[in-house]
Amino acid sequence: MFDSLISPKSVAVIGASHNPSKIGYVVLKNLATHGYRGEVYPVNPKGGEILGYRVYRDIGEIPPVDLSIITLPAELTVRVFEDVARKSKFIIPIAGGFGETGPEGKELENKILEIANRHGARVIGPNTVGIYIPRSGVNTALIVPERSRFPGDGKIAFITQSGALGLLTMDSFAMYGVGFSAFINLGNRVDVNENELLRYFGDDDHTQVVILYIESFKDGREFMRIAKEVSVRKPIVVLKAGRTARGGKAASLHTGALGGSDAVADGAFKQCGVIRAYDEVELVDYARALAYGKPFSGNRVAVVTSAGGVGVVTTDYIESDSRGVGLKMAELDEETKRIIREEVVPFASVENPVDMTAQASDDDYDGVLEALNDDPNVDAILVYALFQTPLISERLVDIIEKWHHRGKKPIVVGTIGSEFSMKMLGEFEKRGIPAYPSIERAVKALRVLHDRAHILGRLIE
Amino acid sequence: MNEYEAKKFLSSYGISIPRGYVISSEGEIDKLSLNYPIVAKVLSEEILHKSDVGGVILNITSKREAKEAFKKIHGKFHTPVLFEEMVRGEVEVIVGVIKDQTFGHALMFGLGGIFTEIYRDVTFRVIPIAKKDAEAMIEDIRGKKILEGYRGIKVNRESVVDLLLKISKVVEDNPNIIGMDLNPVILTHDDAIVLDAKIILEKSGES
Numbered sequence: 238m239f240d241s242l243i244s245p246k247s248v249a250v251i252g253a254s255h256n257p258s259k260i261g262y263v264v265l266k267n268l269a270t271h272g273y274r275g276e277v278y279p280v281n282p283k284g285g286e287i288l289g290y291r292v293y294r295d296i297g298e299i300p301p302v303d304l305s306i307i308t309l310p311a312e313l314t315v316r317v318f319e320d321v322a323r324k325s326k327f328i329i330p331i332a333g334g335f336g337e338t339g340p341e342g343k344e345l346e347n348k349i350l351e352i353a354n355r356h357g358a359r360v361i362g363p364n365t366v367g368i369y370i371p372r373s374g375v376n377t378a379l380i381v382p383e384r385s386r387f388p389g390d391g392k393i394a395f396i397t398q399s400g401a402l403g404l405l406t407m408d409s410f411a412m413y414g415v416g417f418s419a420f421i422n423l424g425n426r427v428d429v430n431e432n433e434l435l436r437y438f439g440d441d442d443h444t445q446v447v448i449l450y451i452e453s454f455k456d457g458r459e460f461m462r463i464a465k466e467v468s469v470r471k472p473i474v475v476l477k478a479g480r481t482a483r484g485g486k487a488a489s490l491h492t493g494a495l496g497g498s499d500a501v502a503d504g505a506f507k508q509c510g511v512i513r514a515y516d517e518v519e520l521v522d523y524a525r526a527l528a529y530g531k532p533f534s535g536n537r538v539a540v541v542t543s544a545g546g547v548g549v550v551t552t553d554y555i556e557s558d559s560r561g562v563g564l565k566m567a568e569l570d571e572e573t574k575r576i577i578r579e580e581v582v583p584f585a586s587v588e589n590p591v592d593m594t595a596q597a598s599d600d601d602y603d604g605v606l607e608a609l610n611d612d613p614n615v616d617a618i619l620v621y622a623l624f625q626t627p628l629i630s631e632r633l634v635d636i637i638e639k640w641h642h643r644g645k646k647p648i649v650v651g652t653i654g655s656e657f658s659m660k661m662l663g664e665f666e667k668r669g670i671p672a673y674p675s676i677e678r679a680v681k682a683l684r685v686l687h688d689r690a691h692i693l694g695r696l697i698e
Numbered sequence: 699m700n701e702y703e704a705k706k707f708l709s710s711y712g713i714s715i716p717r718g719y720v721i722s723s724e725g726e727i728d729k730l731s732l733n734y735p736i737v738a739k740v741l742s743e744e745i746l747h748k749s750d751v752g753g754v755i756l757n758i759t760s761k762r763e764a765k766e767a768f769k770k771i772h773g774k775f776h777t778p779v780l781f782e783e784m785v786r787g788e789v790e791v792i793v794g795v796i797k798d799q800t801f802g803h804a805l806m807f808g809l810g811g812i813f814t815e816i817y818r819d820v821t822f823r824v825i826p827i828a829k830k831d832a833e834a835m836i837e838d839i840r841g842k843k844i845l846e847g848y849r850g851i852k853v854n855r856e857s858v859v860d861l862l863l864k865i866s867k868v869v870e871d872n873p874n875i876i877g878m879d880l881n882p883v884i885l886t887h888d889d890a891i892v893l894d895a896k897i898i899l900e901k902s903g904e905s
């Protein structure tokens with residue numbers, strides 16, 4: 238049902254502008270630069286031409302379209318809305334000045350909803366940065382391209398109540414090439430809500446993980462129903478904000494004072510298989526782990542490193558309950574130790590973490606990963622690809638890729654360092670290997686894969 | 699609903715409560731057939747913290763003491779008095795219900811006493827819950843070791859799971875319940891017994 242929104246055959250820009258600093262220009266520019274291949278109909282009473290697109294003077298002149306983006310201020314948006322609704326399947330009114338400003342704005346909002354309902358058009362927003370769909374090149378977001386980056390196509394669908402936080406998150410992950418299948422900012426959520434979109438992306442072949450930034454649910458029970466269905470097939474990660482707000486409704490009761498609505502949300506997530514993130518980094522990190530990695534239900538982790546300290550800190554993070562994830566370091570099988578000691582790296586420490594020291598080469602990694610893959614005492618492998626030592630090369634990415642795809646065991650990669658390491662992180666990302674630029678982030682990604690296995694166990698049971 | 703009504707109501711769902719009677723006059727105490735020691739409690743919907751205001755007398759071991767307790771409580775509050783057998787157990791837990799704006803009815807479980815007061819060591823699930831949800835609730839609690847035989851404490855986990863499932867059912871059947879506090883619930887070797895219960899119903903006319 239949202240196909241016409243995600244991959245529209247035609248887009249109208251109502252309020253198209255000749256002024257490059259105006260959103261009415263930026264949206265057209267986005268469509269041009271992101272390779273949108275459908276029909277584009279800019280509308281502005283002045284007419285003329287913008288970026289090579291013919292500008293229509295009146296909405297009446299354009300044929301029916303899949304998507305209309307209204308880049309006018311609130312008052313004008315309301316004024317043209319009837320004409321737009323008559324022509325459009327989906328409408329994105331970008332402007333603020335609606336329900337978020339008070340009762341008068343709320344009235345405007347109700348008015349556009351009423352008009353849309355009458356014409357059978359669906360509304361995203363208002364008060365939204367809109368949508369960004371890398372695959373179809375639809376992009377309604379206003380950001381300065383010289384200072385930020387839009388991510389490419391990927392497997393993660395991102396539904397967010399905050400447009401700005403969503404864009405910032407994508408910008409920061411675009412740095413190492415993380416892609417998204419879709420980005421949708423709900424804005425004031427007058428019509429289209431997170432539940433419908435969650436269901437849609439649950440069935441969307443391009444999406445492997447759905448992530449949400451939510452401040453308040455439209456309908457919590459409905460969310461749980463849909464999330465329970467979807468999370469059997471696809472992982473869902475939610476960053477739920479407003480953790481500290483207290484719902485003091487039943488304050489005369491102990492139970493009311495003990496649980497704000499956040500504690501209830503936490504329980505609800507557990508019941509419907511939703512994985513919870515606490516900031517924007519976790520949100521996307523977990524999504525990447527779940528999109529690329531294999532869930533594992535055991536708790537024994539083998540760690541491979543060429544830097545001893547990295548192994549020690551990792552061990553703490555893996556085993557600790559308080560500042561860690563409460564998994565276990567695997568007790569390696571004697572045969573594994575023998576192979577590593579005798580056949581692969583005689584200089585290495587063959588306990589877990591396997592510390593191959595700075596003398597390690599790409600091929601040493603290959604041998605160790607093979608041995609760990611065969612070890613019956615190991616449920617998952619965390620391997621550090623540290624490119625700062627002389628015998629390690631870019632070929633290590635190929636070797637890890639081989640074991641990630643061919644091996645039975647889930648692999649998570651840690652890569653610590655500056656530009657070159659970041660470049661390699663992008664390389665892992667490109668090949669669909671979950672890789673992280675810090676110890677803590679790598680270990681938490683492992684835990685999420687472990688959690689996912691248990692969620693599946695509970696949901697399918 | 700006063701405490702006695704709330705407990706009788708829960709008892710109709712097979713939830714364990716102490717044996718007890720409501721006494722309105724001193725004379726009725728002669729017919730009281732409870733095993734000592736017993737406890738006397740003021741029976742009132744208005745008084746929320748009974749023991750803070752002297753509305754609870756514990757460890758009554760004879761008819762004579764029972765009469766004194768009645769006179770004391772009845773004289774002070776002019777209400778009936780609930781007499782119950784005292785239950786000794788291993789550890790106290792708290793079970794509650796709230797109606798959340800977003801998710802609707804939710805069930806809470808936690809360890810009693812300082813664990814809830816200071817550490818807020820409680821967990822919630824949205825009602826209705828399944829058996830595995832009830833089990834997961836016990837697992838959620840940071841102090842769960844206490845329920846696993848810590849320092850010789852012996853309780854029956856299944857009785858907790860059973861109580862949580864029953865409360866979920868109570869609320870499912872009675873959606874006009876907007877709040878519930880079972881505090882404390884005492885866990886014995888084999889059972890979970892509700893020692894105090896408050897149930898708040900939606901006022902008719904509200905929605």
